[in-house]
Amino acid sequence: PMFGPTFASLNDLSSQSAIIIAESSHLGKVFFRDLYHHLKLNVFEYSFREHDETIAYSLSIPFASTLVFASVMKHQDAPGTTFKKHMQIAQGLLSEDDFLLTEILFNPYTPGQLTNIREKLKELLAIIETKDSERMKAFLTGVRQNIQ
Structure with missing residues (x-):
């Protein structure tokens, strides 16, 4: 399942x-x-290969993103529904068995997915650091197209 x-x-x-x-x-x-x-x-x-590729995409990406989010949290209340929803997801994920999380993240296709995340994060950071509104607009447009 x-x-x-x-x-x-x-x-x-x-x-x-x-x-x-x-x-x-x-x-x-x-x-x-x-x-x-x-x-x-x-x-x-x-197939076994398709399974591993799908798991790396559908589970490793959100798991890794959630783990990175939770790894920079500190004991501080923060307002906002988006933050609270992310915290609920992180708490739910971290209530899962460590072996299960490890097996999912050690999938042979996970490193490639994390490399993609790292590249997009690097791009986003550069846009934010330079306060480039045009690039931000283009970035957000691309992200919206990805989830349609």
């Missing part, structure tokens, strides 16, 4: 996903496809 108990509502899993590995045994795939169908999960079938 592609969800942990921290963020998923176990009463309604219809918005959650599960991956079945294509190279798995036929009977195993049939069993899990049937189980996941009864749980109303969205089922994807990927």
Whole structure:
């Protein structure tokens, strides 16, 4: 399954996903496809490689971003709903098992994803340091296009 108990509502899993590995045994795939169908999960079938690439994208990026966010926090109250939501996500993530977090982050495709984050952070920092409004506008436009 592609969800942990921290963020998923176990009463309604219809918005959650599960991956079945294509190279798995036929009977195993049939069993899990049937189980996941009864749980109303969205089922994807990927090869081992596709699984690792997907996990690096869908879990390693948000996990690493959240860990970096939480690593610079200090014991101080801060107003704002965005900050509080990020804190809730960080607290939820850090309530997960260390082994699970480690396995996800040690995925062979995670370093490439983190390199992309580092490059974008470097670009954003340069825009902020130079107070370049035009580049900021272009950066924000690009980010908005990425999430449409």
